[in-house]
Amino acid sequence: MKLTGAEILLECLIREGVDTIFGYPGGANLPIYDAMTKYPQLRHVLTRHEQGATHAADGYARATGRVGVAMATSGPGATNMTTGIATAMMDSSPIVCITGQVPTTAIGTDAFQETDVTGVTLPITKHNYLVKDVNDLAYIVREAFHIARTGRPGPVLIDFPKDIQNDEAEFVYPEGEIKLPGYRPPREAREEEIEAALRLIEEAERPVILAGHGVLMSGAMQEVLKFAELTQTPFALTLLGKGGLPEVHPLSLGMMGMHGTGYANLAIQNADLLLAFGMRFDDRVTGNLETYAQQARKIHIDIDPSEVNKVVPVDVPIVGDLKTVLGQMLPRLRKLSHKEWLAQIRDWMEDADERDIVNQQVTDKLLAAHVIRDMWEATKGQAVIVTDVGQHQMWEAQYYPHDRPHTLITSGGLGTMGFGLPAAIGAAIGLGTNDVWLIVGDGGFQMTMTELGTAMQERVPIKIALINNGFLGMVRQWQELFYEERYNATPMQNPDFIKLAKAYDIPARRVTKREDVKKAVAWAEGINDGPVLIEFAVERMDLVYPMVPAGADLHDMIRRPAPSDRTI
Amino acid sequence: MKQTLVALVENKPGVLNRVASLFRRRGFNIDSLTVGRTENPAISRMTIVVDADADKVKTQLYKLVNVIQVENVTELPEISRDLALVKVQVNSQTRGEVVQLCDIFRAHIVDATPEAVIVEITGGEDKITSMIELLRPIGILEMVRTGIVTMTRGDHILSPNGYQPRGANGNGHTSVI
Numbered sequence: 001m002k003l004t005g006a007e008i009l010l011e012c013l014i015r016e017g018v019d020t021i022f023g024y025p026g027g028a029n030l031p032i033y034d035a036m037t038k039y040p041q042l043r044h045v046l047t048r049h050e051q052g053a054t055h056a057a058d059g060y061a062r063a064t065g066r067v068g069v070a071m072a073t074s075g076p077g078a079t080n081m082t083t084g085i086a087t088a089m090m091d092s093s094p095i096v097c098i099t100g101q102v103p104t105t106a107i108g109t110d111a112f113q114e115t116d117v118t119g120v121t122l123p124i125t126k127h128n129y130l131v132k133d134v135n136d137l138a139y140i141v142r143e144a145f146h147i148a149r150t151g152r153p154g155p156v157l158i159d160f161p162k163d164i165q166n167d168e169a170e171f172v173y174p175e176g177e178i179k180l181p182g183y184r185p186p187r188e189a190r191e192e193e194i195e196a197a198l199r200l201i202e203e204a205e206r207p208v209i210l211a212g213h214g215v216l217m218s219g220a221m222q223e224v225l226k227f228a229e230l231t232q233t234p235f236a237l238t239l240l241g242k243g244g245l246p247e248v249h250p251l252s253l254g255m256m257g258m259h260g261t262g263y264a265n266l267a268i269q270n271a272d273l274l275l276a277f278g279m280r281f282d283d284r285v286t287g288n289l290e291t292y293a294q295q296a297r298k299i300h301i302d303i304d305p306s307e308v309n310k311v312v313p314v315d316v317p318i319v320g321d322l323k324t325v326l327g328q329m330l331p332r333l334r335k336l337s338h339k340e341w342l343a344q345i346r347d348w349m350e351d352a353d354e355r356d357i358v359n360q361q362v363t364d365k366l367l368a369a370h371v372i373r374d375m376w377e378a379t380k381g382q383a384v385i386v387t388d389v390g391q392h393q394m395w396e397a398q399y400y401p402h403d404r405p406h407t408l409i410t411s412g413g414l415g416t417m418g419f420g421l422p423a424a425i426g427a428a429i430g431l432g433t434n435d436v437w438l439i440v441g442d443g444g445f446q447m448t449m450t451e452l453g454t455a456m457q458e459r460v461p462i463k464i465a466l467i468n469n470g471f472l473g474m475v476r477q478w479q480e481l482f483y484e485e486r487y488n489a490t491p492m493q494n495p496d497f498i499k500l501a502k503a504y505d506i507p508a509r510r511v512t513k514r515e516d517v518k519k520a521v522a523w524a525e526g527i528n529d530g531p532v533l534i535e536f537a538v539e540r541m542d543l544v545y546p547m548v549p550a551g552a553d554l555h556d557m558i559r560r561p562a563p564s565d566r567t568i
Numbered sequence: 569m570k571q572t573l574v575a576l577v578e579n580k581p582g583v584l585n586r587v588a589s590l591f592r593r594r595g596f597n598i599d600s601l602t603v604g605r606t607e608n609p610a611i612s613r614m615t616i617v618v619d620a621d622a623d624k625v626k627t628q629l630y631k632l633v634n635v636i637q638v639e640n641v642t643e644l645p646e647i648s649r650d651l652a653l654v655k656v657q658v659n660s661q662t663r664g665e666v667v668q669l670c671d672i673f674r675a676h677i678v679d680a681t682p683e684a685v686i687v688e689i690t691g692g693e694d695k696i697t698s699m700i701e702l703l704r705p706i707g708i709l710e711m712v713r714t715g716i717v718t719m720t721r722g723d724h725i726l727s728p729n730g731y732q733p734r735g736a737n738g739n740g741h742t743s744v745i
Contacts, residue, residue, distance in 0.1 A: 118744060122586060123593050127633045130582075130744035139735050140745055147633065181578065181636040181731050182629075306627035 006035035012141035022056040026073025028100030031165035052422035054084020059423030060430035075113030090413025094153035103163035126154030134167035186321040204273035209235035214278015215244035223326035236264040247401035257285035262352030287554035365539040378521040388420030388444030391473035418447030455531040508533040571622040596620040600715035657707035
């Protein structure tokens with residue numbers, strides 16, 4: 001049977017297991033939107049901006065592990081997607097973006113709403129396509145999903161000209177294995193690699209595991225935990241690694257890096273062996289590379305060969321799927337103990353708890369850290385948290401321990417303000433549950449708060465915790481610490497967020513006192529037929545501690561200046 | 569140090585752009601890049617001379633879906649050839665000098681007018697550079713070089729490893745994939 005290009009696309013999406021498309025129609029993708037009326041099994045979520053569509057697809061993908069799909073028209077529709085695509089690229093999130101394009105006959109003529117979208121997105125996609133023949137389409141869609149979800153996942157874009165959407169072809173779904181020429185399927189580790197790693201592990205007295213996003217993507221949570229427990233190796237997490245290992249665990253060091261725990265960073269700097277599992281030594285976790293973990297030998301297991309020896313030279317690089325490689329290693333590990341090392345870390349832990357995180361001053365003011373800690377208690381640590389980017393994101397990482405995979409969704413690599421709200425919408429739709437909380441600052445919220453319309457129209461039961469300090473808080477923090485308190489362009493005059501929510505028919509409440517936090521959380525948990533918003537009016541001048549200034553040595557942390565009464 | 573890599577890539581629209589874009593965004597300094605057809609119409613071959621860490625270049629190239637095979641041939645016995653066309657300003661006195669230089673370098677004069685000759689020279693990079701330095705004082709009007717193409721000696725072969733063109737219609741597709 002002959003189908004149009006638009007129909008073939010949708011047939012293929014269904015075969016790839018797609019149930020939801022986040023998108024925005026326009027001149028160059030109308031045939032697809034028209035064909036959609038014949039496929040009621042595909043839910044289309046109309047976002048209010050194409051950036052929102054890509055973040056929503058990203059949130060959907062990160063929450064469910066399935067490929068997220070976003071759709072936009074040509075030109076401005078497609079260029080609006082780029083922030084979301086770049087975000088997915090940096091965090092290895094599998095999404096497929098489908099953009100309309102002007103008809104093939106008009107390509108290259110500066111036609112209305114024409115942009116070279118494959119050119120624009122080339123550096124921010126894992127791969128992209130320009131469909132020029134309807135007979136190629138089914139194969140392209142199949143391959144696009146394969147590329148997005150396999151190996152190191154990432155975003156793939158299909159640019160789909162309008163005339164090809166209308167062209168007809170015999171629909172044949174390409175069965176069989178997809179083979180890509182230079183794509184090396186993840187292999188097992190070689191015997192000599194395993195032996196070299198085991199030797200370093202046996203010899204180590206002060207080992208630390210650095211667990212990254214790869215732990216989650218590989219599904220190696222159990223293997224890493226077993227490894228840690230068997231060899232009594234403490235583990236530190238990257239921001240995107242949170243949820244991969246239980247943070248409430250005697251061997252957990254919490255998050256590492258710029259705003260990581262003092263003891264995680266000290267452990268790394270004093271370690272004699274680093275076991276980097278599915279992480280990439282981002283500058284936010286290493287600080288100054290010249291002084292980074294100088295005493296440590298390093299074992300690096302990662303699926304992406306280009307990450308090995310990229311910025312930190314390692315002694316034993318193993319390119320492969322973490323779950324497979326640890327599966328090879330585990331049966332050959334013997335029980336180890338590192339009593340002295342763990343005791344030393346415990347000392348640092350107590351000291352750091354006093355100084356940095358657990359200890360917050362007793363004050364009348366509402367602190368964001370308190371809000372997040374109380375949210376953790378009120379939700380029993382079981383919510384799926386989506387954050388935006390900034391101080392609240394770091395406080396979330398410090399005060400909301402996660403013990404289940406895929407329960408923290410946050411923009412790490414690109415640090416995209418505005419990611420939170422649309423990603424939360426995507427996550428909640430993908431999961432179909434009522435337990436998705438968005439923690440968002442007043443700055444990032446206003447970048448994409450237009451998506452409140454999406455949440456309203458689709459009745460998405462997200463709970464929004466708006467941490468309002470009336471500042472671009474993280475930038476203000478840098479101005480306070482490194483620019484002699486010249487707060488240029490960081491104070492914000494904000495709208496009345498409660499009234500704003502009301503305009504969208506979203507129940508909303510403002511909280512100004514700590515004793516009301518848990519009550520408000522409970523109130524929000526009772527509202528599950530659509531979104532709900534709580535505005536927490538928090539202390540304006542608060543800082544995230546500890547902090548390793550950009551480019552400083554990892555052990556050179558700015559600590560909280562005046563420890564006083566313990567309140568958490 | 570300069571590194572020479574040979575890459576087999578799919579002969580598809582946009583592949584050169586993908587490779588060039590990768591080099592630009594990763595800050596790999598290209599000294600020369602040549603691309604041309606091979607015995608297999610579905611495959612193009614690139615010779616890339618870079619001033620960068622060859623292993624990093626290689627692992628990054630493999631991230632491109634269209635890249636089939638990459639080899640660092642810097643340390644291998646190889647034949648490298650560059651071709652230059654040099655238009656030299658001549659008069660009745662200097663024409664003979666140019667002809668003599670062509671003899672020494674086994675170059676050819678492929679065009680001659682009363683005011684100028686075009687010299688075609690093929691060879692390794694050093695040979696071409698030496699000849700150019702000798703032609704310079706005579707008066708170079710215009711010059712073009714192709715950049716280096718390289719092949720390893722003997723039975724060492726960069727093989728496409730059973731590469732099959734992607735796509736439902738074999739290599740018949742016209743889309744940019």
